[in-house]
Amino acid sequence: MSVNQASAISTVGEGHMTAMELGGLRGLANLPNQVYRKSVKRGFEFTLMVVGESGLGKSTLINSLFLTDLYSKDYPGPSQRIKKTVQVEQSKVLIKEGGVQLTLTIVDTPGFGDAVDNSNCWQPVINYIDSKCEDFLNAESRVNRRSMPDNRVHCCLYFIAPSGHGLKPLDIEFMKRLHDKVNVIPLIAKADTLTPEECQLFKKQIMKEIQEHKIKIYEFPDTEDDEDNKLIRKIKEKMPLAVVGSNVVIEVNGKKVRGRQYPWGVAEVENGEHCDFTVLRNMLIRTHMQNLKDVTNNVHYENYRSKKLAAVTCNGVDNSKVKGQLTKSPLAQMEEERREHVMKMKKMEAEMEQVFEMKVKEKKQKLKDSEAELERRHEQMKRNLEAQYKELEEKRRVFEEEKINWEAQQKILEQQKLDASKSKNLVCVLFF
Amino acid sequence: MASSDVARQLDKNIRPLNLAGHVGFDSLPDQLVNKSICQGFCFNILCIGETGIGKSTLMDTLFNTNFENFESSHFEPQVKLRAQTYDLQESNVRLRLTVVNTVGFGDQMNKQESYQPVVDYIDRQFESYLQEELKIKRSLHNYHDSRVHACLYFISPSGHSLKSLDLVTMKKLDSKVNIIPVIAKADTISKSELHKFKIKIMSELVSNGVQIYQFPIDDETVAKVNTSMNGHLPFAVVGSTEEVMLGTKMVKARQYPWGIVQVENESHCDFMKLREMLICVNMEDLREQTHTRHYELYRRCKLEEMGFKDTDPECKPVSLQETYEAKRQEFLLELQRREDEMRQMFVQRVKEKEAELKEAERELQSRFEQLKRLHADEKATLEDKKKALEDDQVSFSKRRAAAQLLQGQSLTANGKKDKDRKNDDMTN
Numbered sequence: 001m002s003v004n005q006a007s008a009i010s011t012v013g014e015g016h017m018t019a020m021e022l023g024g025l026r027g028l029a030n031l032p033n034q035v036y037r038k039s040v041k042r043g044f045e046f047t048l049m050v051v052g053e054s055g056l057g058k059s060t061l062i063n064s065l066f067l068t069d070l071y072s073k074d075y076p077g078p079s080q081r082i083k084k085t086v087q088v089e090q091s092k093v094l095i096k097e098g099g100v101q102l103t104l105t106i107v108d109t110p111g112f113g114d115a116v117d118n119s120n121c122w123q124p125v126i127n128y129i130d131s132k133c134e135d136f137l138n139a140e141s142r143v144n145r146r147s148m149p150d151n152r153v154h155c156c157l158y159f160i161a162p163s164g165h166g167l168k169p170l171d172i173e174f175m176k177r178l179h180d181k182v183n184v185i186p187l188i189a190k191a192d193t194l195t196p197e198e199c200q201l202f203k204k205q206i207m208k209e210i211q212e213h214k215i216k217i218y219e220f221p222d223t224e225d226d227e228d229n230k231l232i233r234k235i236k237e238k239m240p241l242a243v244v245g246s247n248v249v250i251e252v253n254g255k256k257v258r259g260r261q262y263p264w265g266v267a268e269v270e271n272g273e274h275c276d277f278t279v280l281r282n283m284l285i286r287t288h289m290q291n292l293k294d295v296t297n298n299v300h301y302e303n304y305r306s307k308k309l310a311a312v313t314c315n316g317v318d319n320s321k322v323k324g325q326l327t328k329s330p331l332a333q334m335e336e337e338r339r340e341h342v343m344k345m346k347k348m349e350a351e352m353e354q355v356f357e358m359k360v361k362e363k364k365q366k367l368k369d370s371e372a373e374l375e376r377r378h379e380q381m382k383r384n385l386e387a388q389y390k391e392l393e394e395k396r397r398v399f400e401e402e403k404i405n406w407e408a409q410q411k412i413l414e415q416q417k418l419d420a421s422k423s424k425n426l427v428c429v430l431f432f
Numbered sequence: 433m434a435s436s437d438v439a440r441q442l443d444k445n446i447r448p449l450n451l452a453g454h455v456g457f458d459s460l461p462d463q464l465v466n467k468s469i470c471q472g473f474c475f476n477i478l479c480i481g482e483t484g485i486g487k488s489t490l491m492d493t494l495f496n497t498n499f500e501n502f503e504s505s506h507f508e509p510q511v512k513l514r515a516q517t518y519d520l521q522e523s524n525v526r527l528r529l530t531v532v533n534t535v536g537f538g539d540q541m542n543k544q545e546s547y548q549p550v551v552d553y554i555d556r557q558f559e560s561y562l563q564e565e566l567k568i569k570r571s572l573h574n575y576h577d578s579r580v581h582a583c584l585y586f587i588s589p590s591g592h593s594l595k596s597l598d599l600v601t602m603k604k605l606d607s608k609v610n611i612i613p614v615i616a617k618a619d620t621i622s623k624s625e626l627h628k629f630k631i632k633i634m635s636e637l638v639s640n641g642v643q644i645y646q647f648p649i650d651d652e653t654v655a656k657v658n659t660s661m662n663g664h665l666p667f668a669v670v671g672s673t674e675e676v677m678l679g680t681k682m683v684k685a686r687q688y689p690w691g692i693v694q695v696e697n698e699s700h701c702d703f704m705k706l707r708e709m710l711i712c713v714n715m716e717d718l719r720e721q722t723h724t725r726h727y728e729l730y731r732r733c734k735l736e737e738m739g740f741k742d743t744d745p746e747c748k749p750v751s752l753q754e755t756y757e758a759k760r761q762e763f764l765l766e767l768q769r770r771e772d773e774m775r776q777m778f779v780q781r782v783k784e785k786e787a788e789l790k791e792a793e794r795e796l797q798s799r800f801e802q803l804k805r806l807h808a809d810e811k812a813t814l815e816d817k818k819k820a821l822e823d824d825q826v827s828f829s830k831r832r833a834a835a836q837l838l839q840g841q842s843l844t845a846n847g848k849k850d851k852d853r854k855n856d857d858m859t860n
Contacts, residue, residue, distance in 0.1 A: 027712040039465075294467065306568050395821060
């Protein structure tokens with residue numbers, strides 16, 4: 001039941017295999033095979049950017065790396081073209097090997113560092129990298145997505161002039177500005193002008209300066225395999241890699257090798273004791289090409305994307321408040337803001353309601369009080385009036401009584417007078 | 433993807449180059465495979481079928497292991513889904529497998545809504561992925577993909593045709609998931625019946641427009657086997673985790689009085705075909721189809737629902753930023769509008785209440801006025817009466833005074849007369 005990956009891959013192209021043949025009772029060991037098959041069918045893409053002053057051998061190195069004449073008489077490299085300002089140019093080629101198709105894009109920066117005043121010469125480079133990320137972001141964000149070609153820059157080879165002393169200010173500036181946008185791999189160009197000891201010192205100096213300026217160059221990821229890790233550590237010790245390139249094939253000891261012919265000997269490109277070219281090629285192409293793409297996709301592109309989207313959704317909002325909200329999509333964030341707003345409004349509404357109720361209560365209370373006051377006064381006045389009425393009634397009664405009494409009295413008096421006068425009259429009559 | 437390869441080669445900007453030696457990028461597929469192995473693989477299977485039809489047993493047999501199985505009853509009120517995740521390993525290949533089983537499917541009296549929980553489950557996984565994809569800070573390469581990659585639909589071995597529940601369910605699912613129909617408990621159908629049954633099923637699927645998963649035939653390495661397998665659909669399967677001694681070997685089988693049904697015997701059932709197609713040959717394709725077809729369809733519909741478009745009304749392309757910005761503007765305006773509305777409403781209420789209170793005040797005021805008038809009237813009446821009394825008193829006093837005066841006069845007159853009389857009397 002011991003199935004290893006090598007046997008799985010070697011059966012590609014031989015038609016189907018039953019699970020029993022591979023000895024896997026579940027057949028899961030076929031999975032890598034399926035991935036292999038599909039990736040070969042899809043084909044691969046890679047974009048490599050080379051940056052450095054003219055004359056550092058960039059084009060030659062590319063030709064050496066890919067064993068082809070990317071730059072030739074028909075398609076001259078950047079050094080052949082004299083530019084006044086920094087340009088960014090790309091060449092796309094299709095190369096095939098062992099059934100594997102690779103669409104390789106080489107991005108040149110002719111004019112870089114060649115002017116008298118080089119401040120901002122990195123800007124066109126940054127713009128190019130950003131525009132490719134932007135293209136990918138737009139393609140990824142469409143409603144109707146079709147195949148998304150990956151034109152993002154996966155690796156940037158930065159050529160350092162072999163002065164033997166240290167990094168130039170331009171080198172430091174450039175790498176500082178690009179290390180969080182793209183995988184930067186610094187190389188010592190034209191390493192055949194340095195002796196091994198000079199080269200060692202130079203490398204140490206460069207790495208020291210890189211650490212001092214906190215420049216993040218591309219780091220090889222650790223693997224689970226200890227053997228691989230040992231190799232990786234060996235490579236790390238050689239950084240930055242000192243390379244030599246050549247378009248010319250020379251015969252040395254009966255072998256045809258790429259190299260540079262000097263009166264004193266031949267500097268062989270692929271000789272590990274002469275330079276680190278093979279290390280670069282193995283790392284860049286044979287072992288870590290996929291990882292360079294993955295880091296570009298998972299780290300550099302995601303950085304670009306989150307910055308871009310954060311800017312869109314939080315325009316006008318204080319950045320310090322934004323930090324905790326980046327784990328959502330812009331729409332989810334708007335939802336959250338809407339909910340917050342609803343709560344805020346509810347609170348405001350409740351407050352306003354409270355104030356309103358209070359004022360109404362106050363007013364109503366006032367009204368009630370004046371009503372009570374009115375009632376009270378009315379009562380008072382009524383009672384007052386009633387008292388007065390009673391008083392009047394009493395007076396009237398007394399008066400009437402008095403009047404009646406007096407009238408009665410008068411009547412009696414009248415009667416008496418009448419009687420008296422009658423009797424007087426009688427007397428008068430009697431007397432006379 | 434073939435079209436894009438061709439397109440790339442025809443692209444005038446890309447020129448093919450010849451290599452002068454071995455560069456070494458033919459290791460790219462290996463690099464990719466290494467990465468996949470490090471990351472581990474992920475696969476999610478959904479099994480739909482009636483209770484007791486053999487879903488769990490088949491899963492156990494397929495993956496040669498014992499998943500935790502719960503026996504379900506026939507009395508579930510609603511269809512539910514139960515998902516369980518396992519980590520399997522074979523040599524250096526790690527697979528995170530999620531098996532989702534329907535519980536109670538086909539048991540209810542009214543099966544009209546039976547498909548809904550399944551559709552909802554599938555959509556939820558798509559939604560979850562979409563949400564992750566839309567986040568500002570996201571980690572897609574770490575994301576545990578829970579989208580359903582394959583759906584095994586278990587057909588009852590009636591031998592006649594598909595049930596209407598089957599057709600309805602599959603029709604609802606065919607644009608959301610890769611459907612692989614299987615005939616369950618195939619050891620209850622004879623070979624001749626099986627052949628007719630398969631033909632009937634396939635023709636019913638076609639006539640009802642159900643799109644089941646077709647094994648891909650565009651890759652030359654597997655085109656032949658896939659084409660032949662496509663002709664054997666739906667697979668008639670038998671599952672068993674029990675082993676029976678056959679000759680010198682122990683094989684997975686079901687023992688009947690009349691014989692032993694061997695699961696892994698291709699003349700007994702299509703189990704081996706299913707395993708080969710599902711796991712050995714097309715697992716990656718199932719995953720890819722789910723991502724590039726079914727998920728994209730879901731995403732497109734969802735985004736359109738949310739109002740995203742690729743072009744604005746003038747048919748000019750609209751970038752994501754512009755869309756987001758426009759949405760944000762709209763959103764802010766809406767919030768502002770809501771606030772204004774609320775304030776307006778309050779202003780309105782305040783006005784109304786003020787009017788009410790003013791009205792009450794006025795009423796009170798008029799009552800007050802009325803009472804005042806009443807009071808004034810009463811007072812006036814009282815005053816009149818007082819006046820009347822006074823007048824009476826005055827006239828009475830006058831009368832009395834006059835009478836008294838008269839009396840006084842007459843008294844003095846009488847007195848004089850009396851005096852006179854007296855005098856007279858005295859003189860006489």
